[in-house]
Amino acid sequence: MKIETCKVGYLKTNCYIVTKNNQTIIIDPGAEPDKIIKHCEGKNVVGILVTHHHFDHIGALPELESRYQVKHNTPIKGFSYKTIQTPGHLDDSLSFYFPEENILFSGDFIFYHTIGRCDLPGSDYKKMQESIQKMIHYPKDMKIYPGHGKETNLKEELPYLKEYI
Ligand SMILES: [Zn+2]
The missing domain is CATH 3.60.15.10 (Ribonuclease Z/Hydroxyacylglutathione hydrolase-like)
Structure with missing residues (x-):
């Protein structure tokens, strides 16, 4: 891919x-x-x-x-991916996980060394915390492609993510 x-x-x-x-x-x-x-x-x-x-x-x-x-x-035919509901930044926030490649497209949920804003209309910090809880058990070497900024991986982000939960 x-x-x-x-x-x-x-x-x-x-x-x-x-x-x-x-x-x-x-x-x-x-x-x-x-x-x-x-x-x-x-x-x-x-x-x-x-x-x-x-x-x-x-x-x-x-x-x-x-x-x-x-x-x-x-x-979408020809692609295998899982749609994960990851509300918090916005109530309809989704992340897309491609298990074969071990890649997550995180939108404005997870960024390099930080997370998306939770002070906007439709944001909910508690839901953001639950979404982070969902992700921390994914493979540590999972690559993360965020909606803004540079790519990262779960191992790199775990210490930052854990500060929010
Ligand atoms: Zn956004």
């Missing part, structure tokens, strides 16, 4: 372009649809995943759904 990052919008959202066996999914098309479409040129886009419905993660969603004729967060 190949993971490319296309940073979009003024909040530099990580839009991930994930390709496996000549099929591609787009995760969090936050802004700049033309830039994402250009990045996906020649690729067979079969699905779109969205971690949560904040504007900086869905800004380009309508254009991409119509361009590729797919609806976001509906089942």
Whole structure:
């Protein structure tokens, strides 16, 4: 599985372009649809995943759904992943875990050395704590691709995560 990052919008959202066996999914098309479409040129886009419905993660969603004729967060053939409910930053926050590759796309839930804000409308710190509890038993070498900033792994984040629970 190949993971490319296309940073979009003024909040530099990580839009991930994930390709496996000549099929591609787009995760969090936050802004700049033309830039994402250009990045996906020649690729067979079969699905779109969205971690949560904040504007900086869905800004380009309508254009991409119509361009590729797919609806976001509906089942995607050819990829095996688990959708994990990880509310806290927002009540609809999801994380996507790809067990074969041991990779988590965490949106604004887990960032490098920190977590997402819990002081926004729709945030809930208690739910954030429960979401963290869910994740700490995942494999320590699990790679984490967050919605902003650089990638990390669970082992690296555990000491930080445990401070919040
Ligand atoms: Zn957010």
